[in-house]
Amino acid sequence: MTVVRPENVHQARLMRRLRDDGPRSRAELGDAVALSRSKLAAEIDRLVDRGLLDTDGYADSRGGRRSAIVRVGRRIRFAGIDIGATSVDVALTDGELHVLSHRAAPVDVRDGPDAVIARALAVLGELRDEDDAPLAGAGVGVPGPVSFADGVPVSPPIMPGWNRFPVRDTFAAALGCPVLVDNDVNIMALGEKHAGVARSVDDFLFVKIGTGIGCGIVVRGEVYRGVNGCAGDIGHMSVDEHGPVCACGNIGCLEAFFGGAALRTQALTAARTGRSAVLARRLAEAGDLSAVDVTHAASAGDGVAVAMIREGGQRLGHALAGLVSFVNPGLVVIGGGVASIGHALLAEIRGAVYRTSLPLATGNLPITLSELGGRAGVVGAVRLASDHLYRAA
Amino acid sequence: MTVVRPENVHQARLMRRLRDDGPRSRAELGDAVALSRSKLAAEIDRLVDRGLLDTDGYADSRGGRRSAIVRVGRRIRFAGIDIGATSVDVALTDGELHVLSHRAAPVDVRDGPDAVIARALAVLGELRDEDDAPLAGAGVGVPGPVSFADGVPVSPPIMPGWNRFPVRDTFAAALGCPVLVDNDVNIMALGEKHAGVARSVDDFLFVKIGTGIGCGIVVRGEVYRGVNGCAGDIGHMSVDEHGPVCACGNIGCLEAFFGGAALRTQALTAARTGRSAVLARRLAEAGDLSAVDVTHAASAGDGVAVAMIREGGQRLGHALAGLVSFVNPGLVVIGGGVASIGHALLAEIRGAVYRTSLPLATGNLPITLSELGGRAGVVGAVRLASDHLYRAA
Structure with missing residues (x-):
């Protein structure tokens, strides 16, 4: 190459x-x-x-x-690949990082690296079919901790079979271009920094609420990854010593209270116990429930769904308040699939942060929704790849 | 000058x-x-x-x-001034930052900047009486948030009368040399980085347990101060929604459970209610109690004092566990006056952190006591001043 x-x-x-x-x-x-x-x-x-x-x-x-x-150069192309727990987003951009085409496909990250990477490459192949310019680089996000220097996931809790799998080298061999791999939340933060709401901000937190909850930390304009690449891993912060046992084995983790997985569990309980007629009806129709159903139920005025979002937002806001006092960021961006709940959730998070943090840390602190939404990950991924290419050899 | x-x-x-x-x-x-x-x-x-x-x-x-x-140059001198809640430490060093002389004096930071700064200058004057080399620079630490660029404290909770007082300019006018002012915890972190246990570590947390509790954050070898200079302000993180009301007005702050002030309150209660005979005797002798008395009582085998240290260490460790998952540092250093409790405290903190944090974040994480102890602040202060001098004009 x-x-x-x-x-x-x-x-x-x-x-x-x-x-x-x-x-x-x-x-x-x-x-x-x-x-x-x-x-x-x-x-x-x-x-x-x-x-x-x-x-x-x-x-x-x-x-x-x-x-x-x-x-x-008009013929420079970058690929951004954002692997999530249940879907993969792929984008092809020009050298100025404008998205030329973008496609999402359902995957199950638990199917392991071979199946998921093959699917991502197939989707990218479809996008490239109409474009004969060579790839100059690709960025890949995965939903777990990453050793950035090695391009491999490290002990990712929701990615069985991926531990230390050579994700970077596998993509690089298939694509014939340099590839960089990072945690999905970090690339979303980088996307917002490149083309979103954090464009002019050097120190900010990007909080992703998807199936799980994670945080990207940008310090002095650069993503901060920590010593083992797991900085920002807030989903398993213990927020209540007397809380429920989490899937990870610890007690009262943030993700046990909020996030896509927790909302689904709570929604199923509310539907089965008959506490929410709206969710019970939806469960009967679809056979399963997700965080999206909670959002819809809340919009339809379902009191149980509204309470779930309120309590979850407060839990997250309370945890975030401590982190805001600790990091003293210039901005907090809320993104990820569950963030599509929107302003009702934002209001709860804001309330809890402003109520609990030091006034000095929150005096001028905006807490806002992601501007790029579902594109934040792929935009950050191509930004990562282009930063790598556009430096001196 | x-x-x-x-x-x-x-x-x-x-x-x-x-x-x-x-x-x-x-x-x-x-x-x-x-x-x-x-x-x-x-x-x-x-x-x-x-x-x-x-x-x-x-x-x-x-x-x-x-x-x-x-x-x-043999005639280069730096002054380090570490203003605490109840004492000021002053050191005079040569150009290689070796401490030539070091003196501590009791002050009450609540007496306001004029009195405290005059006291600090008087102590420095005593140290300089035997040395006619001119000062090349001075570093000053204060126990509150600082706007580093302006050299002024900003809304410091335990420093009435100091808000936006021109600390840097007052010292600079009196000393005739450049002066830098920072939060006391940040200069302690810098001291450990320069000459202590963190010498070879670029990413670490320095946790100070004094009258209050604070944290210095070192990222990529440099102190991270946050957008308003209050990064690391963990004393008022809410650690228990159902906890006691803190002096700051919020509920369940870390400092309401642990630190010098909390230990004093708890010790007074234990003495007055007769739950601790050792502390009651000490109170009768001295008329007041402090965290040091709790340490001594615990060493003497007093069960109530041992429990205070155990519970405080667990509270702090639990809060620290979240921050360790968040920052993924390479080292955690515990310092400040109350850290002199030593290994019993360290064991509790370690236990709570290792039990509650993600394994990936704590796999190789040393949690250790400060090496410089009471000198960390003044060493960090002269390091700050010399970094300022030893750069290109």
């Missing part, structure tokens, strides 16, 4: 700037990157020769000769 | 290396900093001219001419 990379830090900076700002005239670029005119021209020529940049007509004159416009 | 600083990044790197490694021959330095022989000689000469370096004889020959030894 032949990877073309910037040759030096100037070229790398040019690439990242054009990725984030879009096409620019040579004159504008010269102002922005503080290179002499001749040095800039030489670096741009090298990048054009190597296919990393394209020229794109001329800008309006700023007084003298019209300045040529340059842009990230 | 005339501050002599390194003129460029090479000089700054040389200064930091000689500070941390001690005197070195020119030949050894050349190997370490990757400068050509002539460039190195020129930079060293400039630093010697400006009083930042001294020459110090010759090293043994490595085959050719004997190489001159250079060291941090």
